[in-house]
Amino acid sequence: xxxxxxxxxxxxxxxxxxxxxxxxxxxxxxxxxxxxxxxxxxxxxxxxxxxxxxxxxxxxxxxxxxxxxxxxxxxxxxxxxxxxxxxxxxxxxxxxxxxxxxxxxxxxxxxxxxxxxxxxxxxxxx
Numbered sequence: 211x212x213x214x215x216x217x218x219x220x221x222x223x224x225x226x227x228x229x230x231x232x233x234x235x236x237x238x239x240x241x242x243x244x245x246x247x248x249x250x251x252x253x254x255x256x257x258x259x260x261x262x263x264x265x266x267x268x269x270x271x272x273x274x275x276x277x278x279x280x281x282x283x284x285x286x287x288x289x290x291x292x293x294x295x296x297x298x299x300x301x302x303x304x305x306x307x308x309x310x311x312x313x314x315x316x317x318x319x320x321x322x323x324x325x326x327x328x329x330x331x332x333x334x335x336x
Contacts, residue, residue, distance in 0.1 A: 240279045240286065244269045247283045249322045254293035266295045274301065 230280045250259040250267060270289045271278060276284045289297065 241269050242283070242286060243279075244283055248286075248288050249289065251322060252290040252293055253287040254289055254297075257290050259290075263335055264290050266311045270294050270297060 245264070245267075250264060251257065252259075252267065253270075267288050267290060270287050272287055275285070282308050
């Protein structure tokens with residue numbers, strides 16, 4: 211029995227499904243990297259996270275370009291769900307008013323420095 215030719219909608223559905231899979235994989239990759247690079251603290255409200263509530267901590271792209279994922283994490287910041295939603299809402303409101311939203315610097319910065327004591331820790335291991 212000959213194969214039925216693939217319709218254009220079937221091809222389009224396959225392309226869309228593949229793009230969604232790739233997007234989910236890319237998001238998972240940069241999320242895992244960001245969680246290894248940064249302390250589990252919201253960059254805005256300073257709320258701390260544990261394994262139990264880590265799903266509430268998101269990776270925000272500072273320049274709003276989700277394809278800009280440098281390995282050093284310079285375009286990422288960890289934000290809780292609430293602060294992340296607030297950041298995107300602010301951007302939408304600025305666009306609705308015809309303004310260009312600038313990338314906002316956090317009002318406060320995280321105070322945790324995971325590498326502060328690194329030199330002394332390395333000396334102790336020798």
